[in-house]
Amino acid sequence: MRVAFLGLGRMGTPMAAHVARAGHELTVWNRTPGKAAPLVELGATEAKTVQDAVAGADVVVLMLFGPDAVRAVLPEVVKHASGALVVDASTIGPDAAHEFAKACATAGLRYVDAPVAGSVKPATDGTLGVVVGGSPEDFAQAKPLLDLWGDPERVMRVGDVGSASGLKLCVNQGLGVMAAGLGESLRLGRDLGLDRDLLLQVLSQTAYGWYLGQKRPMLDADDFSGTTFSVDLMAKDLGLAVEAADSDLEVTRACLDQARRTLAAGHSGDDYAAITGHIAHEGEAGSS
Numbered sequence: 001m002r003v004a005f006l007g008l009g010r011m012g013t014p015m016a017a018h019v020a021r022a023g024h025e026l027t028v029w030n031r032t033p034g035k036a037a038p039l040v041e042l043g044a045t046e047a048k049t050v051q052d053a054v055a056g057a058d059v060v061v062l063m064l065f066g067p068d069a070v071r072a073v074l075p076e077v078v079k080h081a082s083g084a085l086v087v088d089a090s091t092i093g094p095d096a097a098h099e100f101a102k103a104c105a106t107a108g109l110r111y112v113d114a115p116v117a118g119s120v121k122p123a124t125d126g127t128l129g130v131v132v133g134g135s136p137e138d139f140a141q142a143k144p145l146l147d148l149w150g151d152p153e154r155v156m157r158v159g160d161v162g163s164a165s166g167l168k169l170c171v172n173q174g175l176g177v178m179a180a181g182l183g184e185s186l187r188l189g190r191d192l193g194l195d196r197d198l199l200l201q202v203l204s205q206t207a208y209g210w211y212l213g214q215k216r217p218m219l220d221a222d223d224f225s226g227t228t229f230s231v232d233l234m235a236k237d238l239g240l241a242v243e244a245a246d247s248d249l250e251v252t253r254a255c256l257d258q259a260r261r262t263l264a265a266g267h268s269g270d271d272y273a274a275i276t277g278h279i280a281h282e283g284e285a286g287s288s
């Protein structure tokens, strides 16, 4: 397979590495140059332009920040890829997935939305969950590729274009609410004079267990620089969720506001656990 992979961020780089290791003819591109070296070492070719990356590709994979990034790149894909299947692994929301599928169809390209569940480690291990929206035929063509970064048993078609992006938004909306909610649990505990370690130990036995299993070291160190999923991405996804709903998602909107305040407090680029930390510290002497 000739594969063009666009977007070499935290997720894109390890995902593309699986494609190279599987022996496919891989060309990679990133807006900011200088990120392709580990992939070139694995045999990939670095393209200087989107045009060069997608020309002659059978499959074009997008792993970009969000819908605006895809909007910036897709016109060049549509112009220069011929007959390819576009696999959009970015988290973009259902409306954008429909918009991009239409743009692709107009140019004779096929499109599936294929957002991923899991973060940098599962991406590196090739054990991501992948939900796919698109036709059964396009899913069948994409599946061998998706199985490279996904756990084959968790790579599944969930419906037509947009359905996967809808599911993904619901997942991240829940994570965002959890991150913000735990911040307030910690603040409440502080106000009640509870021992923080004891509180965290007990909260770990509740629905927060999964989250604390991953994020407790960051929260204890009050250092969120070991980013896997950034606050910026979470703010993007909470914003997409608020926009996508027909009714006012008041709780989600409040969490979006908190994510934005966390960014404004200097946590851009930090892990989204910084939302928990920022909220937990609010009201403390000296906090913003």
Ligand SMILES: NC(=O)c1ccc[n+]([C@@H]2O[C@H](COP(=O)([O-])OP(=O)(O)OC[C@H]3O[C@@H](n4cnc5c(N)ncnc54)[C@H](OP(=O)(O)O)[C@@H]3O)[C@@H](O)[C@H]2O)c1
Pocket (backbone or CB within 6 Å): 007, 008, 009, 010, 011, 012, 030, 031, 032, 035, 063, 064, 065, 066, 068, 069, 070, 072, 073, 089, 090, 091, 092, 116, 117, 118, 119, 120, 228, 229, 230, 233
């Ligand atoms: N990180 C996770 O744990 C995780 C998990 C599941 C899903 N996702 C989703 O996967 C996608 C990628 O996440 P990530 O963590 O890899 O993000 P990231 O490290 O922030 O990388 C974002 C990528 O998008 C590119 N980009 C941003 N704006 C662009 C624009 N206007 N034009 C062209 N390229 C642009 C960046 O290029 P530059 O290098 O030039 O900035 C970079 O390659 C996102 O949609 C995210 O929501 C992430």
